[in-house]
Amino acid sequence: MPVASVNNISLDVFASNIPxxxxxxxxxxxxxxxKEKPFYKYVVILKDQFPVGILRKEDIAFANRxxxxxxxxxxxxxxxxxxxxxxxLADLIEILRLQTSDVILVxxxxxxxxxxxxxxxxxxxxxxPGSSQDKISNMLGKDYxxxxxxxxxxxxxxxxxxxxxxxxxxxxxDILKGMEDSYAHIEKLENEIQSIYRKKITxxxxxxxxxxxxxxxxxxxxxxxxxIMYSIVLNLNNIKSYDAFRERIDILKLYIKNMGxxxxxxxxxxxxxxxxxxxxxxxxxxxxxxxxxxxIQDIANNILKAEKNLWEYIIYxxxxxxxxxxLIYIINDSGIQISNNIINPNTGKNIVAGKKGSDxxxxxxxxxxxxxPYITEVYLSKATDDFCITVSMAFKYQGKTxxxxxxxxYSDISKINLQx
Numbered sequence: 001m002p003v004a005s006v007n008n009i010s011l012d013v014f015a016s017n018i019p020x021x022x023x024x025x026x027x028x029x030x031x032x033x034x035k036e037k038p039f040y041k042y043v044v045i046l047k048d049q050f051p052v053g054i055l056r057k058e059d060i061a062f063a064n065r066x067x068x069x070x071x072x073x074x075x076x077x078x079x080x081x082x083x084x085x086x087x088x089l090a091d092l093i094e095i096l097r098l099q100t101s102d103v104i105l106v107x108x109x110x111x112x113x114x115x116x117x118x119x120x121x122x123x124x125x126x127x128x129p130g131s132s133q134d135k136i137s138n139m140l141g142k143d144y145x146x147x148x149x150x151x152x153x154x155x156x157x158x159x160x161x162x163x164x165x166x167x168x169x170x171x172x173x174d175i176l177k178g179m180e181d182s183y184a185h186i187e188k189l190e191n192e193i194q195s196i197y198r199k200k201i202t203x204x205x206x207x208x209x210x211x212x213x214x215x216x217x218x219x220x221x222x223x224x225x226x227x228i229m230y231s232i233v234l235n236l237n238n239i240k241s242y243d244a245f246r247e248r249i250d251i252l253k254l255y256i257k258n259m260g261x262x263x264x265x266x267x268x269x270x271x272x273x274x275x276x277x278x279x280x281x282x283x284x285x286x287x288x289x290x291x292x293x294x295x296i297q298d299i300a301n302n303i304l305k306a307e308k309n310l311w312e313y314i315i316y317x318x319x320x321x322x323x324x325x326x327l328i329y330i331i332n333d334s335g336i337q338i339s340n341n342i343i344n345p346n347t348g349k350n351i352v353a354g355k356k357g358s359d360x361x362x363x364x365x366x367x368x369x370x371x372x373p374y375i376t377e378v379y380l381s382k383a384t385d386d387f388c389i390t391v392s393m394a395f396k397y398q399g400k401t402x403x404x405x406x407x408x409x410y411s412d413i414s415k416i417n418l419q420x
Contacts, residue, residue, distance in 0.1 A: 008083040008084060008085055008086075009083065009084060009085075009086055009089075010081065010082070010083050011079070011081050011082060011083075011084065011092075011105060011116065012081050012105060012113050012114065014116050014120045014121055015105045015113055015114025015115060015116055016114055016115045016116075016117070016120070017114050018040070018042070018043060018044050018054075018114065018115045019033070019040065019043050019044070020043060020044040020045070020046050020051070020112055021033075021043055021044070021045055021046070021055070021069055022045075022046055022047075023045055023046060023047040023048075023052065023068065023069070023070030023073070024068050024070065025068065025069050025070075026065065026066060026067070026068060026069070027060050027063050027064065027065045027066070027067050027068070027069055027072070028065035028066070029069075030043060030055065030060060030069050031060055031063075031065060034057045034060075040057070041056060041057055042054045042055060042056040042057065043055050044104065044112060044115070045069060045070055045073035046112060047070060049111060049112075050106075050110050050111065050112070051076075051078065051104045051106060051110075051112040052070070052073060052075065053073035053074045053075045053076045054073065054074060054076045054101065054102075054104075055069055055072055055073045055074070056074070059072045059074070060072055074101075076101055076102070076103070076104050077101070077103050077104070078103065078104045078105075078106050078110075079092075079103050079104070079105055079106070079116065080105075080106055080107070080108065081105055081106065081107050081108075081113055089121055092121060096116070096117065096118040096121065102115045102116065102117040102118075103115070103116045103117070104116075118190060119190070133242050135185055135187075135196075136185070136194075136196065136236075136242060136245060137241075137242045139184070139185075139196055139236050140236050140239050140240060140241065140242065140245065141236070141237060141239070141240055142236060142237060143198070143236075143237050144184060144196050144197065144198060144236040144237070145196070145197045145198075145199065145200055145201045145233060145234065145235055145236065146194065146195070146196050146197075146232075146233065146234045146236055146245075147176070147194075147195050147196075147197065147201050147206075147231060147232070147233050148192055148193075148194055148230075148231060148232040148233075148234075148249060149172055149176070149192060149193045149195070149209075149229065149230075149231050150191055150192035150193075150229065150230050150231075151191055151192075151227050151228070151229055151230075152227070152228040152229065152230060153227075153228065154190075154191035157227050160224060161221070161224065164221065167220060168217075168220075168221070169188050169193060171213070171216055171217070171220065172193050172213065173186055173188065173193060175209055175212050175213055175216070176193065176195045176209065179205060179208060179209055179212070183195055183196065183197050183198075184196045184197065184198055196236070200235075201233045201266070203264075203266065203272075203274050206231060206233070206264045206266075206274050206276075207274070207276070209231075210229070210262060210264075210276040211276075213229075214226055214276075214278065228260065228261060228262055229262045229276075230253070230256050230259075230262070230263055230264065230265075231263075231264035231265070232249055232252050232253070232264070232265050232267065233264065233265065233266045233267060234248060234249070234267045235267065235268065248267065252265050252267060252271070255273075255380070255386070255387060256273075258411070259410075259411070261275060261276070262275070262276040263275050263276070264276070270379050270380060271379065271380040271387075272377050272378060272379050272380075273377075273378035273379070273380075273387045273410060274377075274378070275378065288413060288416055289375060291416050291417075292373075292375060292389075292391050292408060292416070293373035293375065293391065293393075295321075295322045295325075295391075295406075296373050296391045296392070296393050296404060296406055297373060297393060298318075298321075298322075299314075299315065299318045299322070299328065299404065299406070300393055300395045300404050302314050302318060303315065303404070304395060304397060308397065311330060311339065312339055312340070312342050315328050315342045316342065316345070319344045319345065319346065323344065323346060323415055324408050324409075324412045324413065324415040324416050325344055325406045325407065325408055326343070326344055326347050326349065326351060326381075326383070326384055326388065326407045326408065326409055326412070327341045327342060327343045327344060327347075327351060327354075327383060327384075327406070327407050328341075328342045328404065328405065328406040328407075329341050329342060329354060329404075329405055329406075330402055330403070330404055330405075331360050331366055331402065331403040331404075331405060332400070332401075332402060332403075333400065333401040333402070333403075334361065335359060335360045335361025335362070335363075335366050336357060336358070336359060336360070336361070337354060337355070337356055337357065337358040337359075337360055338356060338402075339356060340353060340354065340355060340356055341353050341354035341355075341383060349384055349386075349409075350384075351383050351384050352382065352383045352384075354383060360405075363390075364376055365390040365391075365392040365403075365405050366392065366403055366405070368392070369392040369393060369394040369403040369405075370393075370394050371393065371394055371395070372393075373391055373392065373393045374391070374392050374393070375389055375390075375391045376389050376390045376391075376392075377389070378410050381407060381409075383407065384407070384409060386409050386410070386411065387409070387410040387411075388407045388408055388409045388410055389407070389408050389410065390405055390406065390407050390408075391405070391406050391408065392404065392405040392406075
């Protein structure tokens with residue numbers, strides 16, 4: 001496919017006009033500026049009309065107002081304005097990605113022109129023919145699968161690894177390419193790697209990736225703790241535009257934003273959450289599962305001691321003993337819910353109140369219920385709009401079979417007392 005020709009572009013078109021102050025200006029002057037215009041995070045400091053660095057808002061928050069601002073400025077890399085072929089901007093992107101701050105743009109006389117940052121240039125590059133956006137747009141609405149790999153705290157990771165960050169990205173790319181021969185596109189973005197496959201991405205593939213990554217990471221970066229990562233898997237057949245593609249990724253990121261471990265979301269009609277568990281944590285996960293299964297057994301045993309019309313009251317009392325449950329409900333042997341969603345009064349969440357008569361017969365927690373407790377995979381609950389597991393168990397009462405089911409939010413598993 002022919003690629004449209006693109007004219008050279010001057011770097012100053014990417015420059016943001018961040019206000020500048022003189023090195024000898026008083027802190028009080030800049031402090032008042034930040035107070036009047038709080039949307040600015042920093043200003044540029046000039047000495048003899050030449051830029052020497054930047055001054056961040058927090059750097060003078062508690063400073064003596066009579067001091068000069070130059071004493072608080074931090075040296076910042078500078079780059080001279082020039083014209084480049086847009087396709088060579090990728091080289092500049094690499095330089096900016098390795099910086100811990102934005103870059104000052106100057107003219108041939110070293111005079112201040114503005115500030116250039118990574119995001120501005122990256123946004124421009126994504127619009128070019130043959131760019132990542134262009135390639136992915138051509139795959140939307142077709143039977144392709146995207147896997148996004150990223151890091152929870154990329155800024156700290158980049159500061160810790162320094163120049164080795166490139167080796168980290170190369171490691172991920174090599175693993176992704178070797179993991180499945182059906183990959184169609186792999187590209188490195190700011191703090192993520194985006195890969196597209198012709199075959200469905202499964203939980204086993206994700207597990208394989210994380211295991212291989214941690215094994216290689218421990219060899220290449222033996223003095224550093226493994227980073228907390230995330231992965232998002234999307235079926236591109238269900239997505240019709242690039243904006244919808246990015247929007248869906250951003251929405252799913254919100255669900256995992258506060259999770260303190262490495263996780264992956266496999267999107268779908270009912271998105272699933274996969275947690276990477278290292279060998280050293282495996283025994284703890286088993287203990288958690290045992291605590292959850294024993295809790296549902298205890299609740300079932302308690303309601304069996306009471307009349308059927310008192311079951312909901314018994315369950316309310318059991319929330320004091322097992323506060324990690326969001327809600328519990330009872331289902332008959334046909335899969336019909338015979339109780340309302342009995343909601344934990346202490347949960348503090350906005351939970352949709354399920355009603356008697358709801359059909360649960362197609363749910364795995366009903367189909368797989370037996371006298372041995374069953375725990376689902378982590379999925380996105382319609383009742384709480386949060387990732388959760390459902391634990392269920394079948395029991396008999398007066399010759400009839402019932403199923404008790406309870407939802408535990410993934411984020412509330414930490415409430416489980418492992419010492420009891």
